[in-house]
Amino acid sequence: MNIQTPDNISDLKEVCRSGEQIRVIGSGSALAWLREWTGKHISTKKLNQVLEFRPDDLVIRAQAGTTIEEIQSVAQKSGLTLPIPSSEFGWLGYAGTTIGGMLALGLPHYWQSSTGSIRDWIIAARTISSSGEELEFGAQVVKSVAGFDVHRALVGSRGGLLILAEITLRLFPIKLLPAPPECTIKEPCCINHGLRSQFKPEWFHLAVDASQQLIWTEQPLPNYHTIGPKGERLPQPLPQVHAIQSQLKKLCDPNGVLIEGWKS
Amino acid sequence: MILGYNEFVSQTAEQIACNLGRIVGEEKVLHGSAVERVYSSDAYTVERFPPTVVALPTSTEDIAEIVRFCREHDLPFTPRGAGTGLSGGAMPALGGAVISTKKLTAILDFSIEDQWLHAQSGIANLKITKKVEPFGYHFAPDPSSQSVSTLGGNIAMNSGGPHTLKYGVTAQHILGLRYVNGNGEIITIGGPAGQQPGYDLLSLLIGSEGTLGIVTEAWVKLTKNPSAICTASTYFSTIEDASKCVGAMVRSGVMPAALEMMDHYVLAAVAAAYPIHVPKGTAAMLLIETDGEPESAKSDIDELISIAEQHNSIETALAKNQAERTLLWTARKKGVGALGRLAPTVVTHDGVIPPSRLPEMLEAVYAVVQSQNIGVANIFHAGDGNLHPIFYFDEREPGAIDRVVKAGEMVIEKCLELGGSVTGEHGIGVEKTDLLAKMYSANSLAFQARLRDVFGSPQSCNPCKVIPSGKGCLEHKVRWRGVAT
Numbered sequence: 001m002n003i004q005t006p007d008n009i010s011d012l013k014e015v016c017r018s019g020e021q022i023r024v025i026g027s028g029s030a031l032a033w034l035r036e037w038t039g040k041h042i043s044t045k046k047l048n049q050v051l052e053f054r055p056d057d058l059v060i061r062a063q064a065g066t067t068i069e070e071i072q073s074v075a076q077k078s079g080l081t082l083p084i085p086s087s088e089f090g091w092l093g094y095a096g097t098t099i100g101g102m103l104a105l106g107l108p109h110y111w112q113s114s115t116g117s118i119r120d121w122i123i124a125a126r127t128i129s130s131s132g133e134e135l136e137f138g139a140q141v142v143k144s145v146a147g148f149d150v151h152r153a154l155v156g157s158r159g160g161l162l163i164l165a166e167i168t169l170r171l172f173p174i175k176l177l178p179a180p181p182e183c184t185i186k187e188p189c190c191i192n193h194g195l196r197s198q199f200k201p202e203w204f205h206l207a208v209d210a211s212q213q214l215i216w217t218e219q220p221l222p223n224y225h226t227i228g229p230k231g232e233r234l235p236q237p238l239p240q241v242h243a244i245q246s247q248l249k250k251l252c253d254p255n256g257v258l259i260e261g262w263k264s
Numbered sequence: 265m266i267l268g269y270n271e272f273v274s275q276t277a278e279q280i281a282c283n284l285g286r287i288v289g290e291e292k293v294l295h296g297s298a299v300e301r302v303y304s305s306d307a308y309t310v311e312r313f314p315p316t317v318v319a320l321p322t323s324t325e326d327i328a329e330i331v332r333f334c335r336e337h338d339l340p341f342t343p344r345g346a347g348t349g350l351s352g353g354a355m356p357a358l359g360g361a362v363i364s365t366k367k368l369t370a371i372l373d374f375s376i377e378d379q380w381l382h383a384q385s386g387i388a389n390l391k392i393t394k395k396v397e398p399f400g401y402h403f404a405p406d407p408s409s410q411s412v413s414t415l416g417g418n419i420a421m422n423s424g425g426p427h428t429l430k431y432g433v434t435a436q437h438i439l440g441l442r443y444v445n446g447n448g449e450i451i452t453i454g455g456p457a458g459q460q461p462g463y464d465l466l467s468l469l470i471g472s473e474g475t476l477g478i479v480t481e482a483w484v485k486l487t488k489n490p491s492a493i494c495t496a497s498t499y500f501s502t503i504e505d506a507s508k509c510v511g512a513m514v515r516s517g518v519m520p521a522a523l524e525m526m527d528h529y530v531l532a533a534v535a536a537a538y539p540i541h542v543p544k545g546t547a548a549m550l551l552i553e554t555d556g557e558p559e560s561a562k563s564d565i566d567e568l569i570s571i572a573e574q575h576n577s578i579e580t581a582l583a584k585n586q587a588e589r590t591l592l593w594t595a596r597k598k599g600v601g602a603l604g605r606l607a608p609t610v611v612t613h614d615g616v617i618p619p620s621r622l623p624e625m626l627e628a629v630y631a632v633v634q635s636q637n638i639g640v641a642n643i644f645h646a647g648d649g650n651l652h653p654i655f656y657f658d659e660r661e662p663g664a665i666d667r668v669v670k671a672g673e674m675v676i677e678k679c680l681e682l683g684g685s686v687t688g689e690h691g692i693g694v695e696k697t698d699l700l701a702k703m704y705s706a707n708s709l710a711f712q713a714r715l716r717d718v719f720g721s722p723q724s725c726n727p728c729k730v731i732p733s734g735k736g737c738l739e740h741k742v743r744w745r746g747v748a749t
């Protein structure tokens with residue numbers, strides 16, 4: 001795989017300015033979830049600095065290539081955390097993975113009922129567009145309605161809109177989190193999302209978060225939105241919605257430089 | 265360029281009302297001087313501009329028709345809910361049509377099992393909770409205006425409230441929207457099961473202050489009521505002790521459901537209106553609430569109370585029953601209204617700072633009003649650093665308005681200096697359009713302005729708001745100031 005690893009944000013901008021098509025990655029752990037791409041990859045591995053940690057305000061600012069573990073270990077000293085269950089509970093797949101990847105993938109997580117979705121954790125972002133332009137969104141405080149929430153909209157964008165360079169996250173008190181159940185799934189999993197009333201009793205031995213209408217399984221379940229390496233089953237968005245999404249892509253990346261991660 | 269409709273188009277308001285009435289029904293279209301007065305501003309009364317007509321649609325389809333009519337006739341249009349906005353968002357900045365959601369108040373469907381409710385956008389926030397209360401659920405966003413402010417207004421402003429600290433703002437409780445875009449097309453995004461995977465459009469629409477389209481219906485999340493709630497009031501003899509205590513509570517590892525502060529100026533006004541007890545020598549009160557399972561709610565409130573004691577609180581009272589809790593919350597939620605007793609005019613400001621900087625910030629606020637010779641009362645969401653200094657003054661006094669404007673600017677400058685935001689809840693509207701440039705680069709603002717193109721929303725859809733563009737807005741801004749009352 002052709003991977004380039006810029007040392008700093010100005011190098012990253014430089015790479016963008018070359019105009020060559022790229023896929024931005026963090027640790028690359030989720031490549032199996034993504035549309036195939038054999039061209040150039042840009043890794044954020046070296047953009048891994050924690051820039052500011054303000055425990056009194058529940059806020060941390062770090063470069064996108066910082067690992068989830070690094071954020072957790074810094075936050076933990078003040079009784080705070082980024083609430084993704086760690087491998088000690090048998091949960092899969094996040095050793096060495098980055099906060100940029102976590103956000104751009106935008107998956108559901110186990111503590112969603114008590115801490116909201118990953119989208120609710122990002123409060124500001126400094127981003128780089130595919131033409132190397134710097135754009136910032138959000139504010140460095142947990143509450144702000146100044147301007148449009150583009151930073152939130154980047155969650156789940158799978159690298160296709162703007163490149164996350166620096167991210168400000170809201171943290172949560174460790175005390176708040178109930179111990180998650182042991183994860184029974186040992187294979188890369190599918191995450192199924194649908195209405196709880198359609199859950200079937202025979203699925204309840206699987207990992208279920210009924211309050212968030214989510215079921216983790218080894219194979220996709222029928223009749224649900226499913227995201228995961230073993231098959232994605234996304235309902236086709238309504239044509240009108242798809243048209244707006246395409247316009248958003250055009251605004252962010254007019255020349256189609258950033259490879260979109262969503263499988264069609 | 266958009267021109268103020270009132271002056272530049274040949275048809276009279278009467279003709280427009282008549283033509284529009286022919287399409288949607290004449291009972292749904294109002295015009296005339298009384299209507300112009302009522303709909304010329306929201307609760308930010310500093311800026312006013314009269315609408316040409318006011319439309320009162322009863323369905324999504326009506327709104328689509330009205331928007332198409334406006335586009336055909338080059339008529340600006342401005343969505344409006346209950347008009348409680350505090351930054352001029354529902355003011356028809358260039359005249360034209362105000363599209364009010366007053367008659368879109370139906371609950372269309374709901375499911376307790378799947379925890380969602382589908383309603384029209386003009387429903388008052390509190391009506392949603394009232395509907396699902398018997399089942400033990402509520403709609404979590406709780407702006408103090410919730411008894412009147414609408415779901416659509418809450419969505420457009422991404423409103424928060426006292427319980428935002430724990431439960432999040434409106435964005436976190438919206439599963440789907442139906443809206444009419446600037447071309448009069450009806451678009452649905454998400455639904456009972458939430459937004460489909462793919463690029464997230466809801467985050468852009470929510471908080472867009474009515475500039476990207478008119479929300480006509482929404483699917484909202486229902487939140488299960490906690491099994492226990494503990495509410496306490498704790499009093500301090502100095503502002504400094506109270507504000508330091510807020511920081512200590514935020515970093516304690518307990519997540520309060522609410523953490524509100526009221527200073528003695530507010531308490532004096534509130535105590536005159538409601539039978540609340542305020543110990544002698546109080547400079548500030550914190551209203552704290554914890555919830556969850558009975559033991560954890562109780563142990564959390566005990567921990568917060570002990571933090572208050574460590575910060576020299578002079579008295580603490582735990583609400584013993586629902587009546588006492590309701591009284592405390594009524595005092596908090598009606599506190600702004602009670603301030604009318606202090607002076608003929610009050611103006612509420614809104615800014616955010618990191619909660620750890622609260623002591624410094626409040627000191628600055630009191631110094632600012634002293635320098636400008638006006639009064640201030642503080643009643644705000646302390647836990648998330650969302651300040652609401654309320655200036656009170658007599659606008660008939662020469663120079664008072666200028667001093668109030670100056671004081672507002674000084675407070676916001678200080679919020680920015682401390683690493684905060686120019687608005688935590690009340691939005692940009694017309695009031696703070698100049699301030700966005702203090703938070704974002706020109707590139708970033710230009711990018712945000714182009715979101716209108718992404719959503720197919722012309723400048724005539726709620727013109728001159730958030731990121732104004734076009735000469736018409738600049739020219740008219742001078743005029744709004746001229747008619748300020």
Ligand SMILES: Cc1cc2nc3c(=O)[nH]c(=O)nc-3n(C[C@H](O)[C@H](O)[C@H](O)COP(=O)(O)OP(=O)(O)OC[C@H]3O[C@@H](n4cnc5c(N)ncnc54)[C@H](O)[C@@H]3O)c2cc1C
Binds near residue numbers: 105261
């Ligand atoms: C088997 C498995 C199960 C998992 N289960 C869960 C779970 O239940 N909950 C959960 O939250 N997470 C889960 N994860 C995700 C994991 O925690 C990481 O968040 C994820 O793998 C992304 O990290 P990464 O650095 O490897 O990103 P990558 O795999 O490198 O990239 C992921 C996506 O993000 C994009 N991207 C990466 N960096 C940037 C950037 N700076 N700017 C813009 N786009 C970028 C990429 O283009 C790609 O589309 C799981 C992962 C695996 C492999």
Ligand SMILES: Cc1cc2nc3c(=O)[nH]c(=O)nc-3n(C[C@H](O)[C@H](O)[C@H](O)COP(=O)(O)OP(=O)(O)OC[C@H]3O[C@@H](n4cnc5c(N)ncnc54)[C@H](O)[C@@H]3O)c2cc1C
Binds near residue numbers: 424689
């Ligand atoms: C006493 C008082 C207390 C308040 N307390 C709080 C508080 O605690 N937290 C808080 O966040 N705010 C608070 N506010 C501000 C205000 O109540 C909120 O912003 C509220 O959400 C506005 O709702 P509304 O229905 O009155 O909207 P309006 O004032 O009518 O409109 C507000 C904005 O939303 C747009 N809009 C309205 N309806 C729609 C729609 N259907 N589709 C698209 N755009 C639409 C308008 O164009 C305008 O830009 C308070 C205001 C007052 C007067």
